[in-house]
Amino acid sequence: MSISDKNENLLIKAEAGKDLTREDIIALLKLPFKYSAALYLAADRVRKQQMGDEIFLRGIIEFSNHCERNCLYCGLRKGNTNLSRYRMTEDEILATAAQIKKTGVPTVVLQSGEDSFFSQDIVCRLIERIRKETDLIITLSIGERSLNDYQAFQHAGANRYLLKHETASRELYKYLRPGCDWENRLQCLRHLKQLGFETGTGNMVGLPGQTQEILADDLLVMKLLNADMLGIGPFIAHPDTPLAGIDNDDIELTLRVLAVARLLTRNTNIPATTALATLHPQGRLLALQAGANVVMPDFTPEIYKSRYDIYPGRADVGSAVEIISRLEKDFQSIGRTLLYSPGHRPN
């Protein structure tokens, strides 16, 4: 069989949903550039077949930029003394959740650094108030917590949890996240899954020292965990971190990982991330045509938004309502519509 027959057969196998080996995944990630369009089209067809043409919306509130960790790639790291820190009050968070509800977006994502100021009790009270006052579906993205915390959050009414594994390479993880333990992170993800949270994980693409083999392992972690949501974003170096100045303008590799994630996991919710829109003006639309089906507009009040500075130059200026209406026009241009429904992972 010629190499081109082999590549075409691999794409057919992946689109058909046959089991992919680690070698298959690596081969998909390494396909010559001329196969990129065919890979994205295959992922797009699987997205359409499994998830439909609608784009689900999740409204984000970045309620604290305090973080007790020191990840080398992140502007929120505690060692970044140039960052002006904030914590939103409970009433501010509730008012923002009410605004999300008013726009018709059915789910809220509460996101922060790892900030123990927000104790189990405080987070539970927030969840209960949001449920009672808005009935929004609640996703938490607040880092590693104890099993007891996760149980309490669920009991209080949280439905979903996002915790990116960041990288499947133990060595890279250890280097990038000093003092953090990869096994513990995976254990957190297993706990969340076992408790019945719709669980999201994900990675960064373009990290220094990352290989296609590591990216294939990232994809296998997503598959093995049976994660329901996958956040796949490009690494963007922040000037106030030890990784300042490391260039990553490779949107192609991120789109490729996203497309393979769709082919591998079939019916998961995959956002077109703001990080992709930051790296490339058409990044979000390109992701939505390579397997993505979710967009997460940021509702964080303007006074705080620019201070949630995980990476520089974040796209999406203006209020969330303005952003949604801009996005709506863009999405129509590719034959897609926004859907104001919870967008659970189908069974």
Ligand code: SF4
């Ligand atoms: S990646 Fe998360 S845990 Fe690490 S410094 Fe940033 S906010 Fe904190």
